[in-house]
Amino acid sequence: MTRISSKQNPVIQRIRAAIRGDGDEIVLEGRKAIADAILGGWMPIAVLERGVDITDKLFDTLAQTRSPQGELGLFARPRTTAAAILARRDTIAIALDGVQDPGNVGTIVRLAAAFDAAGVLLLPGCADAFGPKAIRSSAGAILTTPVASVTVEELLAADVPLVATAMSGAPVPPPARNAVLVFGNEGAGVSEELLRHSTLLAIPMSGRVESLNVASSAAILLAQSFGVR
């Protein structure tokens, strides 16, 4: 078999488009992430191993991480809707309001899988959950966790109780089900409009810091919610 060496190769073109975030496909990197996806029932469109299926040189222009045993897997981008995520009331869903760091978005997708949330809803202003950095931070959970965009209007119309963290909130655990946990922008927090419609709770802390990183807050609340489910 000939190693692919040309950028013009149609599979390479699709991988490049997927990395740019164009179209209906995503790229996973690394043997472990690809194996996990396949075990999870995702059939790859293509898997390219560095130096075997593709020249080292071309591979290195595509991969985000350096590895002599590199693999790239092209998969169909999972599709779901906000309505499908909001319909599940036996657990909680997550809504992100302007979470700008793709590492935070991906980490929260991983947490959603770990603690069996219905999915992650992306309000306007969030980083792309299907971009390379978010996919990497999700550790493959991007394929097994429903993720969909949502507007403030859709979220409010769904009539699921909203729960957000705020300094002024009550120091009580989050609900186990039938709720959307809303996490806000790294600097500004959750928008005023959503706060007005949310039950506010606070994570008990020492007072030595003003706030937590959004992914840390999500980890704590999702673990608590799972623990009482």
Added chain:
Amino acid sequence: MTRISSKQNPVIQRIRAAIRGDGDEIVLEGRKAIADAILGGWMPIAVLERGVDITDKLFDTLAQTRSPQGELGLFARPRTTAAAILARRDTIAIALDGVQDPGNVGTIVRLAAAFDAAGVLLLPGCADAFGPKAIRSSAGAILTTPVASVTVEELLAADVPLVATAMSGAPVPPPARNAVLVFGNEGAGVSEELLRHSTLLAIPMSGRVESLNVASSAAILLAQSFGVR
């Protein structure tokens, strides 16, 4: 007052050395982080405001983040010892074993402050807690949280119970005091030698992911430990 415009200026030289991690000083970026540090009792050696104390051009060569209202603050690097951290038995301490990502190290320093841990002990192989990325992720907590290097031998000799997370651990909450919570490398986890000396506990999860990000695990366990203190 003249704006500093020369790289040869002695304060600029000290800032550059601090950013490189040389010597006994660290740099905080941003008005809020600097104000927090001053409120916390830290007297800056110098504060430089972009366009006021220092030319925009020179400022931009030093700052990690782009901001038209940028400020850089030079502070003495806080000094503490592993022995001082390990002496506090009314709370828990944290030990990081080969945590390589400076964002994870900084986030865990911020969590240590939030949940009143005695401090963060850095075993060999950890990212520099005083580097620019870790300082930024700590959101200023690097100044208020004791951080010190430690060897495996020193940690074991201190005779404080060690607690580590492992898939095979018991699904019980962490202790509130008189313990060191050990968190391991992003890929390989906690080293075998330390695992052998640790009580193992597991964070109850859905089984849809194999593990959590190390900072997520720390967030969950530190919040639990604080909650029962």
